[in-house]
Amino acid sequence: MSIKKHLIQLGNLVIEEEEEPQFDCIIPSAIKLIQIEISPNKQQLSELQQLKYLLDDKQYFSAYSMKQELLHSYANDNEYINYTKEIFELIDDDIEEIKELTKWFDLQDGWSIQQQDSRMQIRYQQLPNSPRVVARIDTEIKIPLDIFISLIYETELYPQWFPFCKDSKTILQPDKATKILHMHSSPPVISDRELCVKGWGVNNLEYDGSVLILSHSIDKRAKLLKRYGYTYSIYFF
Numbered sequence: 001m002s003i004k005k006h007l008i009q010l011g012n013l014v015i016e017e018e019e020e021p022q023f024d025c026i027i028p029s030a031i032k033l034i035q036i037e038i039s040p041n042k043q044q045l046s047e048l049q050q051l052k053y054l055l056d057d058k059q060y061f062s063a064y065s066m067k068q069e070l071l072h073s074y075a076n077d078n079e080y081i082n083y084t085k086e087i088f089e090l091i092d093d094d095i096e097e098i099k100e101l102t103k104w105f106d107l108q109d110g111w112s113i114q115q116q117d118s119r120m121q122i123r124y125q126q127l128p129n130s131p132r133v134v135a136r137i138d139t140e141i142k143i144p145l146d147i148f149i150s151l152i153y154e155t156e157l158y159p160q161w162f163p164f165c166k167d168s169k170t171i172l173q174p175d176k177a178t179k180i181l182h183m184h185s186s187p188p189v190i191s192d193r194e195l196c197v198k199g200w201g202v203n204n205l206e207y208d209g210s211v212l213i214l215s216h217s218i219d220k221r222a223k224l225l226k227r228y229g230y231t232y233s234i235y236f237f
Contacts (some may be wrong), residue, residue, distance in 0.1 A: 040083065044074075048084070055091070058177045058203040064095045093223050098202060101214050104136060112137065145211065149201070152213055155181050166192070174228055177201040179217065198224065 020132055040048060047070060054063035067088050074080040111123040120139035127134060141148065151161075158168035162189045172180035178200040185193045202212035218224050 008225065041152070048087075051087070056175075058090070058201055059206065060094050060098060060202055061204060061207045063091055067091050090227070093227070097224075098212070098214065101216060102212065104134060118205065149211075149213070152199070153179075155179060158183070164188075171196075172228060174209075177203075180228065 004112065027039075034130040045062070047066075051063055051066055051070070054060075054066060057069065059179065070084070071081075071088070080209045110125045113123050113126060114135075115122040120137060122135065122137050124133050124135045126132075143151075155168050155170050158165045162168070165183060167184040168188045169182055170179050171182050174180075178198065181197050182200060183195050183197065187193065197215050198218045198221075204210040204212060
């Protein structure tokens with residue numbers, strides 16, 4: 001790290017003369033830095049630019065792996081750790097959120113089969129100590145990936161094909177692969193429902209050959225609300 005220090009305030013040097021000169025130096029216990037500018041060196045800047053590219057391309061797991069390597073390389077550089085703290089915490093939050101939603105993919109035990117045929121398999125299981133159940137639907141869709149992603153991305157068209165959806169609109173788009181939606185659903189038997197969800201894509205093509213399209217409600221996700229601000233809080237509560 002290169003550090004430029006401006007306006008460093010030092011203690012005054014006090015000298016008292018006697019028959020034999022003696023020097024009494026009064027030095028403050030800490031140097032007061034009025035202003036500090038911290039910037040990474042060229043190698044670190046190049047690494048952080050590569051990390052930013054991975055995040056912009058939604059390669060979250062690759063970004064997380066690189067972040068871990070950087071933390072190991074600069075573990076003793078406190079200035080670097082402070083400089084990168086915010087972006088590293090955002091990466092950790094993203095990975096935590098993704099793993100929370102995808103943990104059901106690898107879970108093999110505890111499922112009850114509701115329906116199974118040549119086209120799809122529907123399974124469910126009861127959550128421990130909760131009246132809620134988790135449903136899992138596995139199926140193959142014969143459609144080019146780019147067309148499928150475009151279909152998911154055009155959220156305003158959901159009422160034309162999404163089951164029970166009467167209205168859908170984007171209320172916030174933080175980046176090219178993330179949307180915050182407000183949806184009005186009219187399911188049978190029960191009354192209409194309104195919900196606010198976050199939907200986003202995860203590019204794992206270079207990591208494990210997959211693409212994830214994830215969504216969840218956001219009403220009680222404090223970190224997510226803090227990141228995107230409270231401008232749209234009227235939709236969340």
